[in-house]
Amino acid sequence: MNNEQKKYNTRGMGEGNFVVGIDTGGTYTDAVLMDYQSRRVIASHKTLTTHENLSISIIKALKALEIKDRSRVRQVGISSTLATNAIAQGRTGNVALLLIGYDQDFLQEYKLDTKLPTKNIAYFQGGHTPQGIEQAPLDEKSITHWVKHHEDQVDAFAISSYFSPLNPDHEEKAFEIIQRVSSLPVVMGHQLSTKIDSIKRAATACLNASLVIVMQNFIKAVKISMAQQGINAPLMIVKGDGTLMPCEIAMQKPVETILSGPAASAIGGRFLSGRNSGVIFDVGGTTTDIALMENGNMKISENGTKVGTVVTAVKAVNFRTACLGCDSAITFKKGNIVTIGPEKVISLSSLAWHHPKVADEIQALEKKPVLSWRATDLEYWVMSGTVPGKDQHRLNETHKKVLEFLTGTPRCLTSIISHTGCHHPIQLNAARLIEQGIIERATLTPTDLLHSTGDIHLWNAEAARTVTTRAAEMNLKNPATFAGEILDQVVCTMAREVIIFLACQNDKSSLPDAIGDVWGKFFMEHTLTKSHPLMSVSISSRLPIIGIGGPAEYFAARVAQRLNTELILPPNAEVANAAGAVAGAISMEKEALIFMKEQDEKVQFILQIKGLPPESFEEEEQAVARAIPIIKEHAIAKALDAGAVLPQVSLHEVIDASVHRLTAMAVGNPDLSTAQTIKIINN
Amino acid sequence: MSKLMGKLAEAVIEGDLDDVVELTERAIEKEMDVAEIMNDGLLAGMDIVGQRFKVGDMFIPEVLGCAQAMKGAMEVLKPLLAQSDIKSSGKFMIATVKGDLHDIGKNLVAMLFEGSGFDVIDLGIDISVEDILKAVKEHKPDILGLSALLTTTMPKMAETINALNEAGIRDQVKVLVGGAPVTKIWADEIGANAYASNAAAAVEKGREMLAA
Numbered sequence: 001m002n003n004e005q006k007k008y009n010t011r012g013m014g015e016g017n018f019v020v021g022i023d024t025g026g027t028y029t030d031a032v033l034m035d036y037q038s039r040r041v042i043a044s045h046k047t048l049t050t051h052e053n054l055s056i057s058i059i060k061a062l063k064a065l066e067i068k069d070r071s072r073v074r075q076v077g078i079s080s081t082l083a084t085n086a087i088a089q090g091r092t093g094n095v096a097l098l099l100i101g102y103d104q105d106f107l108q109e110y111k112l113d114t115k116l117p118t119k120n121i122a123y124f125q126g127g128h129t130p131q132g133i134e135q136a137p138l139d140e141k142s143i144t145h146w147v148k149h150h151e152d153q154v155d156a157f158a159i160s161s162y163f164s165p166l167n168p169d170h171e172e173k174a175f176e177i178i179q180r181v182s183s184l185p186v187v188m189g190h191q192l193s194t195k196i197d198s199i200k201r202a203a204t205a206c207l208n209a210s211l212v213i214v215m216q217n218f219i220k221a222v223k224i225s226m227a228q229q230g231i232n233a234p235l236m237i238v239k240g241d242g243t244l245m246p247c248e249i250a251m252q253k254p255v256e257t258i259l260s261g262p263a264a265s266a267i268g269g270r271f272l273s274g275r276n277s278g279v280i281f282d283v284g285g286t287t288t289d290i291a292l293m294e295n296g297n298m299k300i301s302e303n304g305t306k307v308g309t310v311v312t313a314v315k316a317v318n319f320r321t322a323c324l325g326c327d328s329a330i331t332f333k334k335g336n337i338v339t340i341g342p343e344k345v346i347s348l349s350s351l352a353w354h355h356p357k358v359a360d361e362i363q364a365l366e367k368k369p370v371l372s373w374r375a376t377d378l379e380y381w382v383m384s385g386t387v388p389g390k391d392q393h394r395l396n397e398t399h400k401k402v403l404e405f406l407t408g409t410p411r412c413l414t415s416i417i418s419h420t421g422c423h424h425p426i427q428l429n430a431a432r433l434i435e436q437g438i439i440e441r442a443t444l445t446p447t448d449l450l451h452s453t454g455d456i457h458l459w460n461a462e463a464a465r466t467v468t469t470r471a472a473e474m475n476l477k478n479p480a481t482f483a484g485e486i487l488d489q490v491v492c493t494m495a496r497e498v499i500i501f502l503a504c505q506n507d508k509s510s511l512p513d514a515i516g517d518v519w520g521k522f523f524m525e526h527t528l529t530k531s532h533p534l535m536s537v538s539i540s541s542r543l544p545i546i547g548i549g550g551p552a553e554y555f556a557a558r559v560a561q562r563l564n565t566e567l568i569l570p571p572n573a574e575v576a577n578a579a580g581a582v583a584g585a586i587s588m589e590k591e592a593l594i595f596m597k598e599q600d601e602k603v604q605f606i607l608q609i610k611g612l613p614p615e616s617f618e619e620e621e622q623a624v625a626r627a628i629p630i631i632k633e634h635a636i637a638k639a640l641d642a643g644a645v646l647p648q649v650s651l652h653e654v655i656d657a658s659v660h661r662l663t664a665m666a667v668g669n670p671d672l673s674t675a676q677t678i679k680i681i682n683n
Numbered sequence: 684m685s686k687l688m689g690k691l692a693e694a695v696i697e698g699d700l701d702d703v704v705e706l707t708e709r710a711i712e713k714e715m716d717v718a719e720i721m722n723d724g725l726l727a728g729m730d731i732v733g734q735r736f737k738v739g740d741m742f743i744p745e746v747l748g749c750a751q752a753m754k755g756a757m758e759v760l761k762p763l764l765a766q767s768d769i770k771s772s773g774k775f776m777i778a779t780v781k782g783d784l785h786d787i788g789k790n791l792v793a794m795l796f797e798g799s800g801f802d803v804i805d806l807g808i809d810i811s812v813e814d815i816l817k818a819v820k821e822h823k824p825d826i827l828g829l830s831a832l833l834t835t836t837m838p839k840m841a842e843t844i845n846a847l848n849e850a851g852i853r854d855q856v857k858v859l860v861g862g863a864p865v866t867k868i869w870a871d872e873i874g875a876n877a878y879a880s881n882a883a884a885a886v887e888k889g890r891e892m893l894a895a
Binding site: 103105109129131163196197198199200596656657658 | 812820823838841842844845846848849850851853855872874
């Protein structure tokens with residue numbers, strides 16, 4: 001059985017430029033080698049992600065592509081949930097946030113300080129007014145003093161000053177001060193966002209600062225992996241809106257990569273399917289992500305991306321996540337209730353495939369007498385991390401025994417309990433070790449059920465069949481229909497999520513997140529289960545379902561059927577995320593802000609462009625006329641710099657209350673043959 | 684509706700301060716419910732005033748008279764209102780923006796809001812963005828009404844909205860704009876929650892916004 005899921009397509013080995021796409025951070029790390037022009041996937045590979053060191057799985061996946069002519073690889077693209085994971089798991093740096101000209105009382109009065117992702121906040125005098133006029137001079141002395149005293153307690157600094165999009169002067173001055181006294185990374189709010197919202201800007205700056213080191217280490221590791229494989233090509237990273245940025249920019253603005261997964265899968269889905277409209281339905285190990293693409297455009301969330309409880313000013317694709325994937329734990333509860341997710345575990349069939357000893361033990365269950373069956377027979381624990389030094393003292397004797405027992409091999413929970421002299425799993429008191437990812441659980445999952453029904457063939461199918469039958473018998477269910485029933489429950493949940501997602505797209509009155517009231521539930525239930533004897537209730541999606549991800553075929557087909565719509569399954573759907581990491585365009589923006597300023601009885605219009613000194617005009621029209629060619633030129637230069645070929649520039653105009661905002665956006669495909677293209681442009 | 688309430692409503696429409704106060708006092712003596720006096724007498728009268736004003740049957744000076752009369756009755760009712768369980772409809776703050784000295788329209792709106800059971804904070808005229816924000820911080824209104832009668836002061840409304848945006852509390856305060864040169868298009872452009880062309884409509888919008 002070839003479980004490393006290698007696929008070759010020999011037809012594409014002819015002319016053209018190769019690109020390599022990598023998707024990492026989730027359950028699997030996927031790599032894909034593509035011919036860019038023909039969109040043909042030449043080779044692809046899926047391997048389990050090594051979360052403690054992502055580069056191990058990246059090297060493994062790259063190697064497995066067996067790229068023959070490495071000099072023809074023109075670009076490597078990465079889509080990674082690295083930043084999101086780091087935030088969720090608290091593995092980010094410790095940031096000091098300097099707020100300039102913010103009203104501390106006001107923040108506390110409205111509980112706005114709780115929206116900031118750090119407790120380490122210092123307030124300084126300074127900041128500007130809604131007309132960009134200095135509201136108070138910058139307290140440079142206090143900043144110098146404070147930074148000197150806190151430098152050794154943090155990993156990075158973030159600065160945000162009041163109304164900095166209109167006048168970044170105080171952020172820039174504070175930046176220089178910090179750079180004089182410290183060598184730590186410093187992030188300025190206005191560099192990441194010019195949204196008029198001091199709280200979202202501060203939150204974004206703070207998150208970004210906490211990720212700078214994480215991202216730098218990651219990119220270094222990827223570059224080393226590439227070098228080891230003899231690949232010498234520009235490295236691009238996917239942003240939350242699905243476009244690509246060079247890794248040098250990603251190191252400065254790592255926050256822009258948060259939630260890039262759904263964008264990459266959607267772009268990959270579009271690229272591989274050739275379809276421009278549809279519901280992108282991405283079934284992963286932990287979650288199912290739903291996004292919308294209309295006429296080739298991804299819908300971008302206007303409200304700012306949320307990470308955990310923190311609302312940022314980062315642009316990302318508007319999507320909905322259901323905490324339900326193929327490796328979601330299936331749990332049996334009292335009253336015949338089965339729940340699936342939200343916890344992500346290892347599938348037993350996968351564990352059995354990776355550990356022959358586990359496979360043997362599971363096979364032995366066939367012969368175990370019924371009377372001695374235990375629920376814990378169907379749960380294994382795996383050691384997947386080490387206890388950090390500072391937490392060692394928290395471990396009790398039982399914990400130490402468990403960890404020692406797990407060293408080197410997964411163990412069945414039944415034997416862990418007896419080894420430690422306990423009677424019930426609760427006595428092990430291991431919830432914290434599991435939460436921290438030191439111990440990983442392996443239980444029955446949808447992946448196992450799909451193996452038992454013969455719908456997928458990745459891991460140990462025999463073990464899957466045994467655990468499925470055993471689970472059915474233990475929970476007094478009919479083994480013949482058991483798998484089908486639970487998978488049906490998964491499909492219903494997924495279909496409901498798609499309905500809620502689509503319903504909310506065109507509704508500004510903001511529907512609640514869940515289906516309420518009795519009638520609402522009635523209609524939803526009968527839409528999904530089609531079980532009413534007298535009526536058929538149905539909801540139809542006007543857009544096709546584009547299935548992406550490993551087991552997309554099974555679930556996407558059934559969800560499409562429930563929603564009475566077409567299913568589109570692009571070729572190589574299982575590696576669409578990785579394809580999305582190279583299929584995106586390079587997009588660079590340059591913004592101009594124009595606003596009114598009254599000083600000395602005179603009305604002026606100020607033109608503020610990041611990186612340029614402000615200019616003033618008597619008429620607003622003059623400022624606009626001056627701004628347009630400048631930002632267009634800058635956007636094109638930035639896009640060329642980032643490696644785009646022949647970027648096309650478009651202009652977007654928004655009135656933001658008292659601020660007139662002009663954005664030039666230059667978009668172009670990545671330049672895959674650097675030398676030649678530059679010649680063309682020079683001509 | 685009792686005869687007395689009918690008379691009270693009529694007195695409000697007439698804008699007869701003395702009559703309104705007297706009728707209100709009589710209703711209190713008869714131990715009528717405060718809510719009944721408010722709804723069936725005073726507000727019923729103000730509703731008709733609002734409607735007539737809207738269609739041009741009444742003019743601002745008359746409406747102001749009505750609102751004054753209503754205010755007089757409210758003074759009488761105040762001690763009872765405090766005891767009763769009638770809830771405030773919400774907190775409404777209003778200001779005429781910096782550089783603008785017009786206050787008739789603003790006063791009318793304030794009075795109608797007060798008559799509709801809102802707690803009203805009237806900041807006055809010629810109020811700077813900074814002072815509006817200070818007052819928002821102090822009072823935490825549900826709705827902020829901004830009035831401008833000059834095209835040259837209208838930009839101050841936009842500036843106030845951006846000040847709320849920057850403070851990070853835009854989603855916690857509804858902004859209602861009005862005044863002769865202000866239009867629905869302008870209100871939408873600067874991102875106000877609502878626009879009202881007259882005082883009666885302002886109260887309607889206010890109620891709608893808080894109900895949503």
